Amino acid sequence: xxxxxxxxxxxxxxxxxxxxxxxxxxxxxxxxxxxxxxxxxxxxxxxxxxxxxxxxxxxxxxxxxxxxxxxxxxxxxxxxxxxxxxxxxxxxxxxxxxxxxxxxxxxxxxxxxxxxxxxxxxxxxxxxxxxxxxxxxxxxxxxxxxxxxxxxxxxxxxxxxxxxxxxxxxxxxxxxxxxxxxxxxxxxxxxxxxxxxxxxxxxxxxxxxxxxxxxxxxxxxxxxxxxxxxxxxxxxxxxxxxxxxxxxxxxxxxxxxxxxxxxxxxxxxxxxxxxxxxxxxxxxxxxxxxxxxxxxxxxxxxxxxxxxxxxxxxxxxxxxxxxxxxxxxxxxxxxxxxxxxxxxxxxxxxxxxxxxxxxxxxxxxxxxxxxxxxxxxxxxxxxxxxxxxxxxxxxxxxxxxxxxxxxxxxxxxxxxxxxxxxxxxxxxxxxxxxxxxxxxxxxxxxxxxxxxxxxxxxxxxxxxxxxxxxxxxxxxxxxxxxxxxxxxxxxxxxxxxx
Amino acid sequence: xxxxxxxxxxxxxxxxxxxxxxxxxxxxxxxxxxxxxxxxxxxxxxxxxxxxxxxxxxxxxxxxxxxxxxxxxxxxxxxxxxxxxxxxxxxxxxxxxxxxxxxxxxxxxxxxxxxxxxxxxxxxxxxxxxxxxxxxxxxxxxxxxxxxxxxxxxxxxxxxxxxxxxxxxxxxxxxxxxxxxxxxxxxxxxxxxxxxxxxxxxxxxxxxxxxxxxxxxxxxxxxxxxxxxxxxxxxxxxxxxxxxxxxxxxxxxxxxxxxxxxxxxxxxxxxxxxxxxxxxxxxxxxxxxxxxxxxxxxxxxxxxxxxxxxxxxxxxxxxxxxxxxxxxxxxxxxxx
Numbered sequence: 001x002x003x004x005x006x007x008x009x010x011x012x013x014x015x016x017x018x019x020x021x022x023x024x025x026x027x028x029x030x031x032x033x034x035x036x037x038x039x040x041x042x043x044x045x046x047x048x049x050x051x052x053x054x055x056x057x058x059x060x061x062x063x064x065x066x067x068x069x070x071x072x073x074x075x076x077x078x079x080x081x082x083x084x085x086x087x088x089x090x091x092x093x094x095x096x097x098x099x100x101x102x103x104x105x106x107x108x109x110x111x112x113x114x115x116x117x118x119x120x121x122x123x124x125x126x127x128x129x130x131x132x133x134x135x136x137x138x139x140x141x142x143x144x145x146x147x148x149x150x151x152x153x154x155x156x157x158x159x160x161x162x163x164x165x166x167x168x169x170x171x172x173x174x175x176x177x178x179x180x181x182x183x184x185x186x187x188x189x190x191x192x193x194x195x196x197x198x199x200x201x202x203x204x205x206x207x208x209x210x211x212x213x214x215x216x217x218x219x220x221x222x223x224x225x226x227x228x229x230x231x232x233x234x235x236x237x238x239x240x241x242x243x244x245x246x247x248x249x250x251x252x253x254x255x256x257x258x259x260x261x262x263x264x265x266x267x268x269x270x271x272x273x274x275x276x277x278x279x280x281x282x283x284x285x286x287x288x289x290x291x292x293x294x295x296x297x298x299x300x301x302x303x304x305x306x307x308x309x310x311x312x313x314x315x316x317x318x319x320x321x322x323x324x325x326x327x328x329x330x331x332x333x334x335x336x337x338x339x340x341x342x343x344x345x346x347x348x349x350x351x352x353x354x355x356x357x358x359x360x361x362x363x364x365x366x367x368x369x370x371x372x373x374x375x376x377x378x379x380x381x382x383x384x385x386x387x388x389x390x391x392x393x394x395x396x397x398x399x400x401x402x403x404x405x406x407x408x409x410x411x412x413x414x415x416x417x418x419x420x421x422x423x424x425x426x427x428x429x430x431x432x433x434x435x436x437x438x439x440x441x442x443x444x445x446x447x448x449x450x451x452x453x454x455x456x457x458x459x460x461x462x463x464x465x466x467x468x469x470x471x472x473x474x475x476x477x478x479x480x481x482x483x484x485x486x487x488x489x490x491x492x493x494x495x496x497x498x
Numbered sequence: 499x500x501x502x503x504x505x506x507x508x509x510x511x512x513x514x515x516x517x518x519x520x521x522x523x524x525x526x527x528x529x530x531x532x533x534x535x536x537x538x539x540x541x542x543x544x545x546x547x548x549x550x551x552x553x554x555x556x557x558x559x560x561x562x563x564x565x566x567x568x569x570x571x572x573x574x575x576x577x578x579x580x581x582x583x584x585x586x587x588x589x590x591x592x593x594x595x596x597x598x599x600x601x602x603x604x605x606x607x608x609x610x611x612x613x614x615x616x617x618x619x620x621x622x623x624x625x626x627x628x629x630x631x632x633x634x635x636x637x638x639x640x641x642x643x644x645x646x647x648x649x650x651x652x653x654x655x656x657x658x659x660x661x662x663x664x665x666x667x668x669x670x671x672x673x674x675x676x677x678x679x680x681x682x683x684x685x686x687x688x689x690x691x692x693x694x695x696x697x698x699x700x701x702x703x704x705x706x707x708x709x710x711x712x713x714x715x716x717x718x719x720x721x722x723x724x725x726x727x728x729x730x731x732x733x734x735x736x737x738x739x740x741x742x743x744x745x746x747x748x749x750x751x752x753x754x755x756x757x758x759x760x761x762x763x764x765x766x767x768x769x770x771x772x773x774x775x776x777x778x779x780x781x782x783x784x785x786x787x788x789x790x791x792x793x794x795x796x797x798x799x800x801x802x803x804x805x806x807x808x809x810x811x812x813x814x815x816x817x818x819x820x821x822x823x824x825x826x827x828x829x830x831x832x833x834x
Contacts, residue, residue: 047645303709328712341709347770356700356711359693368691411711 004063005025005194006051006082006163007029011060013046021057021218027047028163028194030181033185033210033224034199039238039430040401043218044198048165050083053077053197065162081162086169088277089152093141098123101155116386126154129191130184148175153184164188165196170204174289175494182208200238200431203459203487214238239432241391247483248442253281257316258334259450260419262301265310270296271474274310276413278419278450283441285465285482286454289497293474294454295337298421302334304329314418328357333412337423337454339401346397350389353396354378354410368455385440402433420444421452426460438464443468459485472497506700509764509816516812517783524790525580531793539672543665545676545739545785547733549751552777553685554729559760560689561722562621562769563629570640570751571614571730573745577644579607580653580744583660591657600660609729610717615727619720632745637753642744645753650686654743664739674736681732681814685725686774702769759784764816821824 006028014023028034038044041313051062053072062069064080074080083213091100100453101123105227106114123136132150140148149169156164160497165187181485185195185208199205205226212229214222214237222229222237231436235243243330265274273486278284284292299305301312303324305341312321319330327334337343345353355374362377364370378392385406389399405425412420425441426434441464445451461468470478470493478493524532531537551568558565582603601670616635666673687693697718701708710714717735738744763780765772787808791801 074750324709325714326711334710336710341704342706345700345707345770348703350699352696356696356708357694363693368687369693369696371691426616 001032002394004028005032005065005385006080007061007062007063008047008051009063011047011050011057011062013050013055015059018267019064020389021050024060024215024218024220024369026213026220026223028196030162031189031192031194032211032481033189033195033197033209034211034213035199035205036213037198037200037205037224037234037238037441037454039432041217042215042238044215045167046218047215048084048167048198049166051077051163052082058348064087068409070283078159080348081160083156083159083161083163084165085149085152085156085169086165087168088094089148091148091152094138094139097143097151098126098136100151101126101158104155105158115291122158126158129152129157130187131336132184133399136446138484144177145172146174149173149181150184157188161193163194163196164212165198165201167198169197170198170199170201175491178480179495186381202234205234207230211308216240235431239430241432243431243435245463246462247462248283248466249483250282250445252279253448255280258313259315260316260452261311261313261316263306263311263313265297265300265312267296267300267305267474268299271471274474276469278448278452280418280448281445282467283445283451283453283465283482284462285468286452286471286476286495287458287468288471289494292471294471295423296474297471298334298423298454301327301421302332304334328415328417331416331418333415333417333420333422335405335408335412335425337427339428344396344404347395349393349400350382350387350396350407351375351378351392354381354392354414357411357415377414378410381414384435385410400430400433402437403430404487405433405437407441409437413444417449419450419452421454423454424457425455426457434460458490462487462490470494470497499643507675509819510773510779512815512819513763513776513783513812516685517779517786520783520786520790524786524793527790528707528779528793532790535617537789537793539667541785541789542672542675545781546672546674547736547740547749548759548779548784549678549730549778550681550736551756552781553682553774554726556631556760556763556765556772556774556777557689557698557722558633558687559765559767560698560769560772561703561719562720563723564633564706564757564767565612565615565618565722565723565730565770566630566633566753566755567618567637567640567732568633568726568733569749570637571611571727572645572734572737573748574614574640574644574804575607575734576729576744577647577653577732578747579603580656581647581658582606584653586811588828593728596657596659596710603660604735607734608728609728610773610790611727611731612626612724613727614730615724618727619723622723623716623719639745641750647742648746650744650746652745656738656742661739661742664736664741673681674740681729682774682778685729687790689774693719695716699770702766702771704770712831736796743770755784755805762809762812771808 004027008027009025009451010026011021022046024043026047036044036047039355046055047338050057053074053076056071062072065459069076102119105122108426120136125135130150130153134147134150134225139150155162155165168408169181173181188195208224211218212224212226215233215310217240232245258279263275267271274297288294296305300307301321303321303326307321311318313319314330320326355378362370382389382392387403387406387410389403426437429437441451451466455463462482466482468480468482468485471475472488527745530830551572555565569640587599618633618636622629663673668676690696697713702715703717705715737748759780760777761767763772763776764776784805786803788801791804
């Protein structure tokens with residue numbers, strides 16, 4: 001049996017009023033790649049912080065390289081080679097790559113004067129360890145997310161990392177970048193370094209990990225070699241319930257005219273000659289690499305970006321998409337990509353967040369808002385979308401991510417939209433809540449809405465869309481039938497694109 | 499978890515209690531002067547100006563902006579009115595024609611305010627200049643125009659009939675207070691019951707989300723600065739009617755005081771939250787303080803010092819209280 005690098009046993013950790021971890025054990029062997037999976041709030045980050053010495057557990061034992069600790073101090077954790085790469089990477093965006101890499105070793109050695117030659121030497125040797133080339137003089141802030149991540153990994157290696165913990169490392173990466181990150185993780189394995197990979201993207205988890213530990217509500221619910229798990233099983237352990245994998249079936253409703261027709265729609269800078277239509281009851285998915293023009297297309301249809309030529313027809317009638325109000329008035333609704341910055345008024349009430357887009361329609365003859373009517377509308381949608389809240393007057397910030405997303409959805413459904421465009425509808429939403437949102441979308445489509453989903457989440461697209469478009473460099477390059485397409489086909493198409 | 503609104507309300511109640519305490523202390527210290535009808539009357543002539551200016555600033559603050567030019571607007575409006583009253587009205591006019599002239603003057607004054615506010619709104623919403631810089635610029639501009647027109651001198655000698663606005667009473671209520679009550683009631687209804695009002699709060703909370711929700715941001719912003727300008731114009735009417743003179747640089751210390759009164763009254767300088775009633779209570783508290791202290795024969799310099807200290811005191815109190823509330827919220831959330 002291989003030597004255990006770190007063994008964490010029976011950890012208990014509570015915060016005022018909540019038990020974040022109860023009786024959790026996890027261990028890592030040398031050169032092992034283990035995945036830590038769990039929904040938001042399952043205790044993943046708490047466990048990472050216990051291992052890296054930021055939190056002190058109330059109970060439990062940590063054995064690291066044979067030494068036993070009741071709790072680790074961050075310095076001890078670093079001395080034993082524990083390195084955490086957080087989602088925000090903790091780099092200095094205003095400094096160069098070389099400076100970012102060499103800074104720590106300089107500070108550690110207590111040197112007061114800087115020798116630029118040494119800085120370069122330290123930095124280039126760090127990068128060569130993982131066989132990557134990044135301009136040492138480049139400012140970190142201007143690098144791509146993937147390159148920043150590589151800098152962070154190299155920096156971790158400089159500190160004699162033995163255990164690298166990566167917290168959701170693939171969130172902002174494209175498929176290709178994910179692949180090269182995985183190569184590096186395997187590379188680390190060859191160097192004898194263990195990786196603890198924290199992610200909720202299950203396909204990736206299965207691809208890279210050897211072992212998996214699943215947490216739910218602060219307890220370890222499953223553990224084992226990855227061969228014993230498949231996606232549904234992992235989801236079952238994470239959520240504690242079976243999640244449907246059934247696909248959306250579109251039943252044509254016999255309407256003559258499509259709800260939305262987009263003809264030769266072009267913008268000089270972002271997309272070119274886009275043509276498609278959506279019938280009532282259809283759910284169309286658009287995917288593509290970052291920068292494929294899909295978000296810009298959606299924003300133009302909603303009147304935020306300008307288009308330069310082409311036509312948009314709603315139920316056969318040409319409509320203007322020059323301003324947001326034009327779009328809204330012709331029945332187009334848009335649920336934005338970034339819920340927090342573009343979607344919600346966080347500190348304002350759920351009610352205000354819901355009726356904001358129909359305020360003008362709620363006015364009575366004197367110009368005052370008809371609040372009783374507004375309240376009825378809001379309550380109807382809270383019920384209809386089962387938004388979990390004790391009162392509609394509570395601020396949206398008091399809701400969970402999934403419920404917040406439903407509030408944005410409620411806002412647009414209240415406008416009697418005919419076409420619902422959703423950009424990344426379930427980003428940052430728990431699996432359970434995600435399924436609820438998907439079911440709601442299907443239900444809406446069945447009741448006659450035309451839905452356009454833009455998403456990176458390929459399982460989401462394949463499961464929920466009856467037609468799938470792949471966009472690349474501003475054009476729709478592939479049109480697939482949802483019912484006949486396998487996830488891997490789309491992944492393969494995306495990998496071929498440059 | 500109970501929210502911001504509750505928080506604002508508890509701040510408001512605290513402010514109300516403190517205001518009453520100030521009133522009681524002043525009444526106890528100089529009962530022979532403070533508790534007289536004359537004092538209460540004289541206070542009711544004084545605070546509406548600062549009150550209206552504070553409400554004007556509050557409106558722009560709700561959108562996440564600010565209107566530094568509002569006193570400049572009040573003075574410019576005052577000077578245009580003064581020109582009409584002193585240069586346009588022929589000698590010996592009285593009766594109904596006089597009334598028409600006065601109405602015309604007031605309309606000119608208030609529309610000057612509206613137009614100046616429109617200019618602010620254009621600069622902020624269409625050109626995209628930060629509110630604090632745009633209105634700092636227009637503050638200089640409006641004051642500058644006023645100085646050029648008057649060459650720095652005060653214009654005085656308005657018709658007797660006009661001075662009624664600044665110096666008379668309707669039943670027991672002073673005319674300025676009467677205007678103040680009507681205006682604040684109107685603004686209060688506008689902010690809480692109309693779509694313009696609600697949109698104002700929403701833009702102040704999250705500008706980007708407001709745009710994505712279909713709120714016509716530029717239009718709402720321009721309207722809010724026009725509203726602020728109109729309140730400036732109304733203040734101009736009261737100012738020149740009360741002092742019987744119009745000057746380019748009257749009340750320039752009002753700007754900072756009005757900002758402080760708004761914040762004191764619970765308006766969030768970052769935008770999105772605040773109530774008219776809070777601002778009204780805050781301005782009353784300051785009026786009690788300053789009347790009381792002048793009766794105690796404090797010098798004007800000491801008065802400034804005490805105002806400043808009082809404002810800081812309240813804000814520190816609110817800050818500590820809100821921080822405690824925030825901590826409690828965190829704890830409650832953990833319990834779930």
